[in-house]
Amino acid sequence: MKGIRQLAEHLDISIGTVSRALNGKPDVNEETRRRVLAAAEELGYVANQSGRSLRQGETKVIGLMIESSAEAVENADNFFLGVTSGLQSVFARHKLDLIMLPCPSDEDPHEYLKRIVARRIVDAMIISNMQRIDRRIDLLSRAKIPFVAVGRSLSPGNFPWIDLDFEGVADRAVERLVARGHRRIAITAPSSEVNLGYVFIESYRRALARHGIAFDPSLVIRVKSSEQGGYQAAHELLLLEERPTAVILIYELMAIGLYRRLMETGVVPGRDLAVIGFRDAPRARFLNPSLSCFRMSLYDLGVALGQTLLANVPAYRAFYPDAGRNVVWPLELMPGESDAFEIGTAKRSSSPSG
Amino acid sequence: MKGIRQLAEHLDISIGTVSRALNGKPDVNEETRRRVLAAAEELGYVANQSGRSLRQGETKVIGLMIESSAEAVENADNFFLGVTSGLQSVFARHKLDLIMLPCPSDEDPHEYLKRIVARRIVDAMIISNMQRIDRRIDLLSRAKIPFVAVGRSLSPGNFPWIDLDFEGVADRAVERLVARGHRRIAITAPSSEVNLGYVFIESYRRALARHGIAFDPSLVIRVKSSEQGGYQAAHELLLLEERPTAVILIYELMAIGLYRRLMETGVVPGRDLAVIGFRDAPRARFLNPSLSCFRMSLYDLGVALGQTLLANVPAYRAFYPDAGRNVVWPLELMPGESDAFEIGTAKRSSSPSG
């Protein structure tokens, strides 16, 4: 089956009527519509997307931009795959398809997106891995391509985003550790160039301040958010003159490497060092000791992202009247054994400067 | 910038000449070409893909179909992300873009692919997760869409594929374990409906036969290829009346769960039970004891897939004269501590029936 023209000839009906019948337009006889649909099914006709896109100016495709950097691969992140199913559950209602756009690791993400946008391959975009200053926001705004970002950015402009509640996590993690007597609490984070690396540490700093604990820069460990990074973090941590009694990991996967290094040196996690993780739980269940972890449902996050996005594209806005434009996504604490101990009261009452 | 028409008017040149200039056609004055390229750059013009696709009948986009099933998400597989970078390194030379097509978990993969194909969104496809009988092969062949499959299938037809060397892995794993005195060797695999689950076990069975060891069905553990599956596998393994002394895992990630369950029951991996893993190494380095593992370079595999695919696309065939059409991809053994011990010679010389 070639195109709508052959289908029309086969039915001995005009091409316009066939199109109207297939697209559910009102002004077509129901009997005719039935015949057309039957013939289309039989001959396996589906409208050519290029022709349709060209005429309508839309592709019915939503893009999800991801990075395929070496680090992303190493992290073996299931984040996007998890979010994908939630997104698709929303898009399916509107017969929208989702494609993932992996930005080559040797290409500038901004240039890559520019090409995708210019080629008009997608109607809307989901972007992530936000930089503190991210030109993609300006690019998409100018091109009038609706989008939603996973994560905030300092770039100007009021754009839709959903961000994880880093502030809440840092706050509650510190709170929880302090309540157990910890005063020297280390934390890991990526470079402060990515927005997350900046925000997380700032929240941590504020949380410490609220408990009257002085901020010690040497307790901020900048490593990659991977197992290897966790190993590295443990290594650096153990070299510190005054060893911390707790550590907050920005990525739960790091715990595997961290545990490994700790074991090597005879330090027992959950007894000698409290550990709190972040972002995903299934993994954490299999660690020993089990990891205390802030988790969320990737599926639900995907649904929210889909709704927020579609609330910003005119054709679907009406379906999502109360989708949030800017959402701080809450995380739930799953307590484990990795921080289930208390520091002696002697240290608890020591001076803040100690 | 709207389209080529505006660009042509701005330059006061005909639209045809602009197109020829941009596409590197020969019959255009070099000075004119320079002007056109400069103006296009300045005004940020990029050809609309729908218009181009419609005219040329090709999209310059290659699709990589992946499954976003719950299990795939849980596995947090970095397989596709890793392959992606290798693929893109090949595609970049031809200015082809790669998109990932996540099949919704509640949709039939065959129907999903049918829709994508009919819409003519991609010029070529990479499919994976092959079923023993996989209708997608017939679908793509009929639609005359070039493709390459990751994995073999029993479906008829001579199609391009690259498959991991399961036979070699089973063979060498058994060989290695037998050399260390093992006779009761368990193995894990997914359902025999997916081709891999069938082939892997058959290879294992043949390898055993070569060493005169009887095949014991109770030693084949059918569990999910995930951490949880590993936990489950260890559980079932420990319940066996005559406990095996070694186990071959089809997916290295399972080792995490397996170790966990073993520890819980006081069985020490690498001393009481030999473990050999499969597919990816970075993780394995952080296990304790370190996992003996058959590994490969995902990047190289991606490159090979890209070349084999393009060798089947007429326009690019000439670039890849000696790309293999059917490749059995070799894996390299990275020895670890998890199987670095020998079984006592007493058992070694026991009767085959024992």
Next chain:
DNA sequence: CCAACATTCGTAAACGTTTACGGAGTGCGT
């Protein structure tokens, strides 16, 4: 019986490109 309207369908333009074809201009040899 005619106007007004509803229903159903065909016609043709438009979307943005690429490309076959031919025309205009130039230079060259005869």
Next chain:
DNA sequence: ACGCACTCCGTAAACGTTTACGAATGTTGG
């Protein structure tokens, strides 16, 4: 002066759809 080849460029058709417009037919109301 003429034909020829060559270089460069404009014209228009084609790709497969959707959709505004109007035509044809049947129906209703006065």
